[in-house]
Amino acid sequence: MLKLYYYPGNANLAPHMLLEEMGVPYELVLVDRTKDAHHSADYLKLNPNGRIPVLVDGGLVLFETAAICLHLADSYPEAGFAPAVGTKERAHFYKWLVYLTNTLQAELITYFYPERWAEDDDAIAQVKAHAEAHVGGMLDLLDRTLAENGGPYLRGAKMSAVDPYLFMLSRWTRMMENPARNRKHLGAFLRMMAERPAVRRTLEQEGLGEPLF
Known part of the structure; x- marks a missing residue:
């Protein structure tokens, strides 16, 4: 197992x-x-x-x-959580998974651990503020993508493995000044994902309460 x-x-x-x-x-x-x-x-x-x-x-x-x-x-x-290997759909699937892990998640790590990049309190605060601003721009891009492809999922009508990843990273922004949930299309995505039985079971098993995202 x-x-x-x-x-x-x-x-x-x-x-x-x-x-x-x-x-x-x-x-x-x-x-x-x-x-x-x-x-x-x-x-x-x-x-x-x-x-x-x-x-x-x-x-x-x-x-x-x-x-x-x-x-x-x-x-x-x-x-069915990934398109067939060698297809254009698979290439776009790779693109978004890599974007989420290598771009958005990496910037979120900077936001949560700014002391890794600075020493004094003022510099740490600046690193954190800049990271939050960068994350905001990335969330805006994801929101536009959901709007342009018609959603409800990141790649369009069909759910894939990138969607739980997007939900997870969006959840990490919940305490920011402008969290993912504030954006029209991203907010709708998060509410939809949170209603999925599998997602609800996962949140319950991990003991995660409000705010969920």
């Missing part, structure tokens, strides 16, 4: 939702960050970076959220 190592609301949320959507049997394994469990010797054997999540699939140990989502989509093609 698959094992997903998680901590509530962390980057495991996207593959967790995907597993629920697919109906694939799996086991959740809590990595308690409050007890520094992600830096324990046992966990570092799974992910030497000390980051969450990790997926264990038989003899395969996989970290990096986007890689886990791709592996799940490819391992269970009958679930």
Whole structure:
């Protein structure tokens, strides 16, 4: 059985939702960050970076959220969460997954951990403010994309593995001055996703309450 190592609301949320959507049997394994469990010797054997999540699939140990989502989509093609390899649709799927993980998520990490890029309090505050502004522009682009492709999902009418990822990252903005939910099309996407039974089950299993996004 698959094992997903998680901590509530962390980057495991996207593959967790995907597993629920697919109906694939799996086991959740809590990595308690409050007890520094992600830096324990046992966990570092799974992910030497000390980051969450990790997926264990038989003899395969996989970290990096986007890689886990791709592996799940490819391992269970009958679930239909990724277009066929070699198609233009697959190329666009790659584009958005990479954009979410390499552009939006990377900027969100800057927002949440500005002290990694500055030392004094004023500089840290500037880094955080600039990161929030950059995130806002990225959310605007995603909002326009949902409008232009007619939605309701990021790639149009059909849900794919990029949509749980977008929900997860949008949720991380919930305490910002202008969170993702404030945008017309992105807000509608988030409300729709939150009503999906698989997403509701995931949020409940991770003990995540209001504000959901």
